[in-house]
Amino acid sequence: MELAGFVQPPQVPGERPPPAPPPAERALPQPRPLTPEGPGALSELGALLEASGSRRLFGDVSPGTLGELVASLSRFAAPPEQQQEAAELPAKDSAYEAVAERAVEVGAVLLRLLAKLEAARTEETPGEPVVGAILRRVAAPIYIFAVTHVVEQPWTNARSRAVARELLESLVRAAGCGSVAEFLRGKKEDEEGRFAAVMGLLKQELTKDTWKRNPATKHVFSWTLPHVTRPWLSHYLESVLPPSLLISDDYREENKILGVRCLHHLVLNVPGADLCQYNRAQVVYHALYNHLYSREAPLLQAVLLCLLDLLPVLERAQHRQQQQPRASSHSDEVLQLLLTHMEAEHRLALRRLYARSLPAFVQRLGILVVRHLKRLQRVIVGYLEVCDGPEEEARLGILQTLRCTIEHAWPRMPCRLPELLQALLRMMWDVHTDQGPTPEPVKAALLQGATECLILLDRCSAGQVKILLEGVYSSCEESCVRDCLRKVRENT
Numbered sequence: 001m002e003l004a005g006f007v008q009p010p011q012v013p014g015e016r017p018p019p020a021p022p023p024a025e026r027a028l029p030q031p032r033p034l035t036p037e038g039p040g041a042l043s044e045l046g047a048l049l050e051a052s053g054s055r056r057l058f059g060d061v062s063p064g065t066l067g068e069l070v071a072s073l074s075r076f077a078a079p080p081e082q083q084q085e086a087a088e089l090p091a092k093d094s095a096y097e098a099v100a101e102r103a104v105e106v107g108a109v110l111l112r113l114l115a116k117l118e119a120a121r122t123e124e125t126p127g128e129p130v131v132g133a134i135l136r137r138v139a140a141p142i143y144i145f146a147v148t149h150v151v152e153q154p155w156t157n158a159r160s161r162a163v164a165r166e167l168l169e170s171l172v173r174a175a176g177c178g179s180v181a182e183f184l185r186g187k188k189e190d191e192e193g194r195f196a197a198v199m200g201l202l203k204q205e206l207t208k209d210t211w212k213r214n215p216a217t218k219h220v221f222s223w224t225l226p227h228v229t230r231p232w233l234s235h236y237l238e239s240v241l242p243p244s245l246l247i248s249d250d251y252r253e254e255n256k257i258l259g260v261r262c263l264h265h266l267v268l269n270v271p272g273a274d275l276c277q278y279n280r281a282q283v284v285y286h287a288l289y290n291h292l293y294s295r296e297a298p299l300l301q302a303v304l305l306c307l308l309d310l311l312p313v314l315e316r317a318q319h320r321q322q323q324q325p326r327a328s329s330h331s332d333e334v335l336q337l338l339l340t341h342m343e344a345e346h347r348l349a350l351r352r353l354y355a356r357s358l359p360a361f362v363q364r365l366g367i368l369v370v371r372h373l374k375r376l377q378r379v380i381v382g383y384l385e386v387c388d389g390p391e392e393e394a395r396l397g398i399l400q401t402l403r404c405t406i407e408h409a410w411p412r413m414p415c416r417l418p419e420l421l422q423a424l425l426r427m428m429w430d431v432h433t434d435q436g437p438t439p440e441p442v443k444a445a446l447l448q449g450a451t452e453c454l455i456l457l458d459r460c461s462a463g464q465v466k467i468l469l470e471g472v473y474s475s476c477e478e479s480c481v482r483d484c485l486r487k488v489r490e491n492t
Contacts, residue, residue: 042102042105042106042108042109045109063130063133063134063136063137063138064137066113066134066137066138067137067138067141070110070113070137070138070141070142070145071141073106073109073110073145074106074141074142074144074145074148076102076106077099077102077103077105077106077107077145077149078099078148078214078216079096079099079148079153079154079155079214079215079216080095080096080099081213081214082212082213082214082215083213096154096155097157099155100149100155100156100157100159100160101160103145103148103149103155103156103160103163103164104159104160104163106145107145107146107149107160107163107164107166107167108163110142110145110167111163111166111167111170113138114142114167114170114171114174115170117131117134117135117174118170118173118174121174135174135175136197139171139175139183139194139197140194140197140198140200140201141201142167142171143168143171143183143194143198144198144201144202144220145164145167146164146165146167146168146171147164147168147219147220147223147224148164148216148219148220149161149163149164150164150165150168150223151219151223153215153216153219154215155215155216168180171183175194180227181227181228181229184198184224184227184228185227185228185229185232186232189231189232193228193232195224195228195232195236196236196239198224199236199239199240202217202220202221202224202243203239203243205217206221206242206243206246208246211243211246211247218247218255218258221243221247221262222247222258222261222262225240225244225262225265226265228269229269230268230269230270230271231271233265233266233269233270234269234270234271234274237266237270237274237275237280240262240266241266241280241284243262244259244262244263244266245259245263245283245284245287246259247259247262248260248262248263248287248291249287253294253296253298253299256291256294256299257298257299257302260288260291260299260302260303260306261302261306263284263287263288263306264302264305264306264309266284267284267306267309267310267313268309272312272313272316272317275313276313276314276317281310281313281314281317282314284310285307285310285314285330288303288306288307288310289307289333289334289337291303292334292337292338292341295347295350297349297350297353300350300353301353301357304353304357307334308360308361308364311329311330311331311334311364312364314329314330315329315330315331318330328371329365329368331361331364331365331368332365332368332371332372334361335361335362335365335369335372336372336375338354338357338358338361339372339375339376339379340375341354342354342355342358342379342383343375343378343379343382348388348389348394351383351386351388351394352388352393352394352397354394354397355383355393355394355395355396355397355398355401356393356397357397358379358397358398358401359397359400359401359403359404362376362401362404362405362408363404363408365408366408367408367409369405369408369409370409370412373405373409373412373416376401376405377416377419377420379398380398380401380402380405380420380423381419381420381423383395383398384398384399384423384424384426384427385423385426385427387430387434387436387438390436390437390438390439390442391442392438392442392445392446395427395446396442396445396446396449399446399449399450399452399453400449402420402453403449403452403453403456406453406456406457406460407456410456410459410460411460413457413460413461414460414461414462414464417457417461417464417465417468420453420457421454421457421465421468424450424453424454425472427446427450428446428447428450428481428484429481431443431446431447432447432478432480432481447480447481447484450484451484451487451488454469454484454488455487455488455491458488458491465488466488466489469485469488469489472485473485473486473489
């Protein structure tokens, strides 16, 4: 069987002319025979694409047929469906190994198809935009196939990832774009990219009942979303917010973190007015607030970072609606819960995370942190007393928190001076006498942080710290601690 575009042999006089070659729609293998029982179909299809002439091939095959063919090839190399409540994916599985091998073969066929499209574009006349119509039909399924296999996953191997990377680069080049982001969002703000088409295909699998069946769907979505930024992302908010919330609401920590990162990207790249419309920002806030009860440090870190960017959006809208500017805010609510958890926390990983995050929330509240001073002081004193390992992350974070607190709530500091002064001096002595593995630069940073806090306390208490430290300085024989106290005395 010959394809259109092959060179025809010369006719012998008197012989009947050879039959006309079949159109490419009949020559190309149809999607249905592409099953694991018929592996030769892919090789045959690749050979036919290689041998066909670009113009004749795309002249005979409709864009819809090519779109169906590409979708069928993608399904052929897709990971096997999972049960809704399936456990974690196995690192090694024979079914996944077979998927990776099929992905290599399918990727090779799609690379040939894109090469033919690029060749046809150079031969195309301006009045016949056939290549553009075909590319609009095949771009989204090819993109989803490439992203499914481009990152290391249980269903990929080195060969399939290399083919997927090459396919993604070829697709972006065939579309006339310089990057994946440009391919998805368009070159200019008023230009529509392929993100809508990609989300149109993903939307069918990103529902409450289906999103777990294909293990690749959430990864394709979370890999694609960061490439669409401001100002383009606001146009697609209705289609990307529900799946982000859905993934973040799962019971598995991996999915929660994935969903929270998607929500964080939306918060950073969608205007506040759009986020607050229809109470979307409140919905995101409540989804994140519920995760604050988690005991997993990676999830909490993602949630706290997202909240720090969401709170200004919420509170700007709240201030416009309220008559009382000093009303309790979402920042108050979050800080109160953080302090409650910090008081009772004994796990070092969470203590370090809370202590690192606390200064930003104190800074966020400013003078209004006075509402939480009683509990905040208990947390500061408690964390200064406990060594948390060689890097002393918790103590360093708490010293920064104390510094921010003094700067913003300095009128309330004199009455709290005795307890804070005692806690700082005790920590300085502990650090100096520590014989553990704490590096000297870390000890120096702790002593420097404590000295800065003492200087700030002295300024806001009209020199009371200098007076209280007179007896300590005269009786202290340790040169390191004495130098810190001298800096406080000499500071004016």
